[in-house]
Amino acid sequence: MEKLRLNTYPGRGIVMGFNKQGDQAIQIYWVMGRSENSRNRILVxxxxVVKTKPFDASKVKDPTLIIYTAMKxxxxxxxxxxxxxxxxIAQIIEKGGTFGEGLRERxxxxxxxxxxxxITGEYSSESESPFFILSIIRKDPFSDRPIHNLQLYKPESGTGKCIHTYEGDGNPLPSFKLDPYLVTLEGSIDQIAQTFWDLLNAENRVALAVKGVDIRTGKVDFKIINQLGNK
Known part of the structure; x- marks a missing residue:
């Protein structure tokens, strides 16, 4: 957790794991920004479904790469x-494909x-033993070729794995090159949301969403925090 707190600009991030009781799968997604265009966003x-949307549509300069579906x-x-x-990926899965197939051409x-x-994650609740998959696709440092890394895991209760786009601030921004790292997931989804919101740099954080999926019933709950407030 200290690793995330000390990082002034991890960029966008994903955490997936189980709550302390082990009865709820947890997904966290956050958005950060340095430019006015990037900071002019909320999660709704x-x-x-959770999507990014502009807080003030009149200030949008370029919606490419900043307006999208974050959770589905x-x-x-x-x-x-x-x-x-x-x-x-959802379109490919709907046609009978897999998470990996959906990423193959990305x-x-x-x-x-x-x-x-x-960065992409999936919590799969279809099998008797639910599991998580985390993926990162980054640029090869010596060519234009994309490098795909994918990790399948099932964490202990009260823990999850974290991945984000950048190792920290910089110009250009340095891509995240580490393996997904362990974080703790304690309390309700509201408490988890506040914990991770407080870990993110106060100047650069934009929005954060936590999704809880009941392992037994499939019931879904959300908690969203937006720096600019809700509309």
Whole structure:
């Protein structure tokens, strides 16, 4: 947790794991920003979907890469990502494909010189033994080729794994190159949301959403915090 607190600009991030009781799968997604365009965003819940939206539509300069579906459920799979791959993966799963197949043709974001990684996660509740998958697609440092890293895991209760787009602030921004790292998940989804919100740099944090999925019933709950407030 200290690693995240000390990072002034981890960028967008994903955490997935189980709550302390082990009866709820937890997904966390957060957005950070340095520019006015990036900070002019909120996360909104529409049914079981969470999307990024502009707080003030008149100030939007370029919606590309900043307006997208962040969380979505499809065929027992709960998706979370930092871009439009949420919807493209959902479309492939709806046609009988898999999470991995949905990522196969995707690459890092075309935002040179940063080449921001695409980070994506899935909680799969279809099998008798639920599990998580975390993916990061980043640019090869020696070519334009995308490098795909995928990790399947089932954490202990009260823990999750964290991944984010950047190792820290910089110009250009340095892509996250580490393995997903362990974090604790304690309390209700409201408490988890506040814990992670407080860990994020107060100047750069934009919005955060926590999704809880009851392992037995599939019931879903959300908690969203927006720096600019809710509309």
């Amino acid at each position: 819940q529409e049914g079981n 459920e499809v065929r027992g799979g709960h998706l979370v990502s930092n871009g439009d791959q949420t919807d493209s 690459t890092y974001e075309p935002d040179a010189p940063n080449f921001t990684p695409r």
